[in-house]
Amino acid sequence: MDRPRLITYMWETVFNWHNNFIESLNSLEVNWINSIFRLFLSMILGMIVGAERKRKGQIAGIRTFALISMGACLAMLLSIYVPQVYLGLKNGDPGRIAAQVITGIGFLGGGAMIHMKGAVRGLTTAAGIWMTAIVGMAIGIGMYLISIVATILVLLTLVVFEQYGKHRKLGQDSKVINLTVDGILPNIEIYREVLKEHEIHLSTFYIEYDYERKITELNFVILVHSYTDVMPLLSKISSVTPTRKLTLSNQIDI
Numbered sequence: 001m002d003r004p005r006l007i008t009y010m011w012e013t014v015f016n017w018h019n020n021f022i023e024s025l026n027s028l029e030v031n032w033i034n035s036i037f038r039l040f041l042s043m044i045l046g047m048i049v050g051a052e053r054k055r056k057g058q059i060a061g062i063r064t065f066a067l068i069s070m071g072a073c074l075a076m077l078l079s080i081y082v083p084q085v086y087l088g089l090k091n092g093d094p095g096r097i098a099a100q101v102i103t104g105i106g107f108l109g110g111g112a113m114i115h116m117k118g119a120v121r122g123l124t125t126a127a128g129i130w131m132t133a134i135v136g137m138a139i140g141i142g143m144y145l146i147s148i149v150a151t152i153l154v155l156l157t158l159v160v161f162e163q164y165g166k167h168r169k170l171g172q173d174s175k176v177i178n179l180t181v182d183g184i185l186p187n188i189e190i191y192r193e194v195l196k197e198h199e200i201h202l203s204t205f206y207i208e209y210d211y212e213r214k215i216t217e218l219n220f221v222i223l224v225h226s227y228t229d230v231m232p233l234l235s236k237i238s239s240v241t242p243t244r245k246l247t248l249s250n251q252i253d254i
Contacts, residue, residue: 026142030081034142041144042073042136045151049132052158058125068108068129069136075101076140098137105133128154173250174203175230177237179218180245184209188218190240198233200224215244 024033046069047062054061079097108129131154138147188205195202201223208217224230230248238246 025144028142029084030077035077038073038077038139038142039070041147042069042139045069045135045139045147046132048151049128049154049158052155053125053128058122060125060129065129065132068105069132069139072101072105072133072136073140076137080141098140101133101137102130105130124158128158173224175222175224176249177218177220177222177234178245178247178249179220179237179243181216181218182242182244183214183216184211185216185218185241191218191220191237194233194236194240195220195222198236200233 024031025037027034043066046066049069050060050062050065053065075097082097108126110126131150135147135150135154138150185207188207192202203221203223205221206219210217234246234248237243
């Protein structure tokens, strides 16, 4: 075989292999090529979302999200494969196994949430777990572009909207300032003025007098913007009267 024909033959071989590969990826039937590709893609997209959550110090990170995405993808592949092989492609119910994934993933989401007195943390991570599982299912059924777009939108929601919320100071948190001061305070008007000066809303307060030790314990339940720096406020409050102890918490512990 002369050189021009050899080059033509090689190009035809590569072209045919490429077409066969693309056809296998887009095939409605499950095969080893599209199965491996879908699992790999689901792992990558899950890792991307997990990396963002780990950056925020959440308990669910890269490995957790990657496993969730791959598991959902594999469940979707099984949903298609079982009727394809054993029942005939048109006679099975490909959505039956997939439906259980959505139910089961709720337990993982519940485990990612931390319940405290007056506060629940981890809701965003739980929602991210649920969304990542759905992305994995979409990859399992062959919706590659939609899965990638969905992952980009998830990152947009987690990263860009967070920065927007910080910039606009959206959202409020309930916090508790606990003070132990010298003397028996007749009123809290001076503390009201400090809170008003810093544009902090006082929801309610609790006072406990200790006449033996001549101290007053104050608990202020306040509403502050989620991204407000409260350190200047604490410094100002501690200087109002001689203060023995000052604590700030997100839960009502009085």
